[in-house]
Amino acid sequence: MNLEIILQIAGISMVVAILHTVLEGANKKELAQMVVLGGVIVVVWLIIGLVAELFDTVQTLFRF
Amino acid sequence: MLQGLFLGSLLVIGSASVLGWQLGDRYRKRRQQLEDIRLALQVLITEIEYGQVPLPEALQQAAKVRPGIGSKVLFKTADILLEKTGQTPRDAWKEALNQEATNTVLHTEDIDILLGLSVSLGASNTKDQLRYFKLTIQRLERMIEEASMAEASGVRLFRYLGVLGGILLVLLSI
Numbered sequence: 429m430n431l432e433i434i435l436q437i438a439g440i441s442m443v444v445a446i447l448h449t450v451l452e453g454a455n456k457k458e459l460a461q462m463v464v465l466g467g468v469i470v471v472v473w474l475i476i477g478l479v480a481e482l483f484d485t486v487q488t489l490f491r492f
Numbered sequence: 493m494l495q496g497l498f499l500g501s502l503l504v505i506g507s508a509s510v511l512g513w514q515l516g517d518r519y520r521k522r523r524q525q526l527e528d529i530r531l532a533l534q535v536l537i538t539e540i541e542y543g544q545v546p547l548p549e550a551l552q553q554a555a556k557v558r559p560g561i562g563s564k565v566l567f568k569t570a571d572i573l574l575e576k577t578g579q580t581p582r583d584a585w586k587e588a589l590n591q592e593a594t595n596t597v598l599h600t601e602d603i604d605i606l607l608g609l610s611v612s613l614g615a616s617n618t619k620d621q622l623r624y625f626k627l628t629i630q631r632l633e634r635m636i637e638e639a640s641m642a643e644a645s646g647v648r649l650f651r652y653l654g655v656l657g658g659i660l661l662v663l664l665s666i
Contacts, residue, residue, distance in 0.1 A: 432666075439663040447656050454649040470664065 433478070437471050497666075504665075505658035512654015518597045519646040523639040525561045525596050529606065530632045532562025537625050540618060547581055547614055548573040565592045565606075581614030605631045 444467035451460035535557045539550035548570040555566035568588035572579055579587070586607060593603050605628060612624035 436663055436666060440660065443656050443660045443663065447653070447660075450649060450652040450656070454645045456649075 430478075433474060437474060440467060440471060501662040501666075504662050505655065508658025508661065509651070509654045512650045512652070512657065515654070516647040516650030519639070519643040519650075521597045522599070522602075523636060523643050525598055526602060526632060526636045526639055528558065528560035529562040529565070530629055530636065531558060532560070532566055533609075533625060533629055533632070536566065537622060537629075540625075541622060561592060561596055561598075565589055568592060582610045585610045585613050602632075602635055605635065 444463060447463050448460045451457075451463060532554055536550060536554035539545065539554050543550055543553065545553070551566045551570035551573070555563040555570065557563070565588050568591060569581070569584045572584035572587055573581060589603065589606055589610075608631075609624060609628045612621045614621075
């Protein structure tokens with residue numbers, strides 16, 4: 429299992445969470461939401477390869 | 493390898509923080525420059541009201557009170573007037589303001605308020621001019637209030653944004 433990607437996602441999540449709080453504190457709610465959305469997109473983009481890998485494994489498992 | 497990565501990350505985070513710091517500093521500078529100009533105008537009012545001296549002299553006297561953007565504009569206006577190229581105080585004020593405004597962080601609406609002063613400068617009697625000056629100072633005070641409010645949240649926001657942006661960049665590029 430690739431540990432790096434988990435740590436990377438954890439790091440991104442923490443930074444995005446702090447950014448969201450800071451931006452909301454500064455009354456920039458729209459920007460805060462955009463940052464969260466951006467964070468989600470980046471993380472999904474990071475894990476999409478892993479999900480594809482999982483599907484491949486499942487496919488090979490049930491192919492007799 | 494790992495040391496290089498660490499050093500590179502530190503550099504990226506450091507430079508992003510400095511960038512955020514500088515962007516946040518613009519809020520503080522705007523308020524300071526507005527206060528500078530307000531003070532310069534207040535002194536100029538006193539000079540016009542009680543000094544009863546020619547305009548270039550009054551401008552120079554007022555400019556000597558505190559160095560800053562306000563004093564620069566007043567000095568420049570006085571210089572243009574003393575060159576005696578036939579420019580009216582109104583044109584001199586506009587020219588000085590436009591020249592000095594390029595080195596400031598003032599917004600266009602701040603400059604517009606100051607440009608509004610050119611309508612009366614040297615064009616009417618003392619009483620009318622003073623009325624215009626006081627009106628301009630009132631409008632400047634409103635801008636200063638607005639700038640202080642923006643400063644309270646803006647400075648901290650940009651500092652946070654700089655540091656966090658740097659960390660995010662490092663995380664994404666690892």
